[in-house]
Structures are given as C-alpha cells and as structure tokens.
Amino acid sequence: MAEAAPKQRSPAAPRPVRCIVKLGALSGCGAAITNKGELESIDEESLRSACAQLRQAMSDGTAPEKVRGMDWSRRPGDPADPVVDAEGFAGMAGLGLDSNFVVVHGAGSFGHFQASRSGVHKGGLHSTLVKAGFVATRISVTSLNQEIVRALAREGIPSVGMSPFACGWSTQRRNLASANASQIIESLHAGFVPVLHGDAVLDESLDCTILSGDVIIRHLAQLLTPKYVVFLTDVHGVYDRPPTDPNAVLLKEIEVDDNGGWSIVKPALEGNRKGVEISVAAHDTTGGMETKILEAAVIARLGVDVYITKVDTEHSLRALKGDVNTSSDDWLGTVIRAAK
Template sequence: CGARAGRCIVVHGAGSFGHFQAKAHGLASGSPTNSESLRQGLCLTRISVTKLNHMVTEQLVMCGVPAVGISLFGAWRTAGRKITQAGIAAIRDSLEAGYIPVLHGDCVLDSEQHCSILSGDTIIEVLSREFSPKRVVFLTDVDGIYDRPPDTPGATLVDSIAVNADGSIDPPVLTSALPHDVTGGLALKLQTAINIVTQSNGSIPVLICKLESEVAKRACLTGELRTGEGTKLFLRQTEETTSVIASGWAG
C-alpha cells in the first residue's frame, strides 16, 4: 500500500501459479508446428497466471492503491524467445493517468516457436531500461540473497554484492530452484538484478528483501536497507568509471 506515496510499477512472478501448466505443455521451448496441445497449454497457463494477477491487483485496490492489472500476451512478442515487441505504451499511459500498473510473468506469442514464457524478472529488466526508475526492489519470501540456498546449513545473508563491469559478482552466490520452475527461480532474479546494475552503469540501485515487512516498506519508499535487513547490489567502480564520473562533475 506504500505505492500510494508515488509512481511505481508492480511486477509479480507466477509463484505456484502457471509453472505447472507451462511445464506440462512445454511452453518454454514451444514448437514450430504450433500444436493443439501447445495452444491448450497456453490457455491453461494464462488462466492460472491471470488469476494470480487478479488476486494481487484486487488486494492492492482494497488497500486504496489505484492498481490496474496489465498482461503481456497480445502486446509483447518474442522470436526464438528474444523480445521483439514490448507493450510499453499501455504501461506509460496507465502511469501518466495516475494508475499503478501490475504486470506478471506471462506467456506470449513467438514467431519461431509459437509461444514462449517471459518471467516477471525479464519484464523488470525491460522496464528498468524504459523507465529508468529511482530504484528496483525485489521482494521475496526470504530475507535476501544468501551465499548458498537458505535451507542449506551455514547459509549466511549477503548484505551487499559488488557487480563488476563484466557482470561477475563478489561474493559468489550458489542458488537452487524448485523442480516445477520453468524460468530459473532465484538464479534469474539475481541475473536480472546484475543486468540492471551494469546496464544502468550503477545509477539504478537494486535491493532484495523480504515481502510484507517493515523493511520492505522502507526499502520501496526510501531505498534504505540496513545491515542484516537484505541485500543491496552496487556497481564496483573501476578507475575508468571513476574518471568518467569525475570529469562529469568537473564539466
């Protein structure tokens, strides 16, 4: 409900919705022959992910947030899983009219394999390029990024991750994903966070913390995340980037 305080875009994943149907019908890899089974799988997956989007949007509206659900299907397209068309206009128009767009991981039409899946994480990466937000906050069901899967003995929360210009990170992190996940789970979330940091040259801070917490509220509204509250990614400054910033100030 903190969304009332300013303009923001909400993107949610499919969670326990959609992945089972998508996996059962092979939607991620699609098929050039565009079979009946694939079409049926796409319809069932969309019923599931839009049901979740309806529930999320409804909760936001009940909290007084002017939220509108926006799906990708129809407006976004891929070719061999690569995005060839992103329906940005509908999102921009909704924001300008004072609404909070609520997008979700979805399946879309693909010109080579009939359909493909776009994860909520992939959507966030595209939106970050288009809208250059003040910050991106990933909300998850654990406190942040751990050095190894949090259910592994000895797992420790990582307060900050330095992202190098080549996309490598320090410290390294081990991840795991649930067997039904068709989009890669936390590994894709982390890769998306890294891409946002490198592509924005460090100008978009990325924070990862726990859903439904005071920490999450403060992180979304102010960008503040204290030690032990979650994970912050930042671009490791090299001599080259430092001199560019310095010359920017001098100019």
C-alpha cells in the same frame, strides 16, 4: 543475457518512475505471495501486507489515514455487496499517493502447472496440447493478476492489470522482440499503477513461449530507469548457499562493475570462504545465487539499485520506500548496485 533490441514505439516518460516492484523472488517461482507447492493458492496475509506497505511507501504525507478501497466488486464466495464510499472519495482533494510505481509478479503456484504439463515454453502451436496449455496457462496467470490488482485496489492503490500478451509483447527465441511500453507509460501519466505478470506469449520462431516476470522487469528497468527495483521474496535476500543451510550467510551488499563482474562488499568474507561459496554457487541450478546476482546485475549496471528483501517485514517497507542503509546493523536484505 544477449538479447535482440526490442522494437520500441514507446514515448519518453516525462518523469522517472520511482520504483518497479516484483512480488515474488528473483529467478524464483513467485514465492512470497503464493503458497509453494499448492495449486493456485494465494498467501493472502503476505499479499495484504505487501499491498499495505506499498501504500505506506507511496504516501506523500497527505494521504488520509482511512483507506478507501477501489475494489467495488463481489468477492468469490462472498455474497455481500461491496462497500463503496463514493461520498468519501468525492470529498478527497487527492489520493495523497505518489503512485509512480510499476508492479510485476511471477506465476508462483499459478500457471507453472499448466505450462509444464503442456510444454508451452518449448513452443509449437501445431500441437493441440501446447495450444490448450497456452490457453490454460493464460487463464491461470490472469486469475492471479486479477487477485493482485484487487488486493492493491482494496488498499486504495489505483491499480490496473495489463497482460503482456494483450499488450502485444512477443519474443524471438524467447528473447523479447516486441515490447511496446507506451500504454504502461500512459497509465503512469494518468496516475495508475500498472500491474504486469509473467505470461504465455507468441514467439516469432517457436510460435509461443513463456515470458517471465524477471525478463519483464529487466526490460522495464532499461526503458523507465526507475530509482530502484525491489524484489519481495520469502527469504531475507541472497545467501551464499541455500538459506536452509545453517551456515548460509546473507549477502548484504554486492557491487557490480562495468563488465558485469560482481563482488560481495558486505559482509566482508574471508578470502578462502569466498572461493568456497562461488564454487558452491556454480553448482546451483536455476534460482541459485549466481543466477540471481547476474539477473540483478543487469539492472544495477543501469545505475538502478536493486533491493531483495523478505515480504511483510520492516526491511521490505524500507526497501519499498527506497530508504535502505546497508551500514545499519538492523538491515536484513541484499542490495545490488553499480560500483561508484
């Protein structure tokens, strides 16, 4: 977690950001909106649902029921002209949306293939393979970004794509070194929803590396102090062991103390069992329970609640609205928050 403080040239945000949303798992591979194991394949239905729920969560009660899309471009493979309801837009007093959200996504089945074939994360741009891989990785992740921006726009959300590389974000031995968020803040002021993504970036020591969506979220959470952060994933939350295990227990509430230690508040586990789980977790590789909780704990310690829920469920809608009650029996998800 140790990280050099990035250079800041960012103006102060005048009103707090409501929510930062990660499309895709925490410490995971962007699952939820892309199809795992299939190169550059979007799960259109999950993506559409996530965007529609985001719109519902943003609605301030005055948003018209009829959704007017903002993607006025041809879709690949669809020769039909896009529908532009200019008169409809002109007649609206406002969008009726509290669009003070930031969306971040990982690479999922975009970018990973290109990055791993070339070793971009290891750096070394003198290698033509790494240089080519850097280019190929950016093409892939920006393609996904474009599709997510379009899906949000089709739901009437004023989304704007922003690549960390183009924003000038860079790293020093993989830790953020320069990450100016002024344009993100300006875009929020102007009523737009910035959409960022894990990206290939320049690194001061290694020449280049991969900046993950989770590191972006952590940095933005520190900088913008949103009310809450939501991770939309393909499982209900963090389990005490791989969710495919029939004995896996969903951890509904985790408290983080000032020292970064954490404890499971709900469900109440028997003492013995807890010991077993932590020992299981210790053997997890990246993407395991421990990693996920530690990542989320950094955000929770800022006083920002973290919700991890399954995309396209009533739980994800509640999380996006910031309306989570862990005492309720019908809540499925994980809340990670600072101990009171």
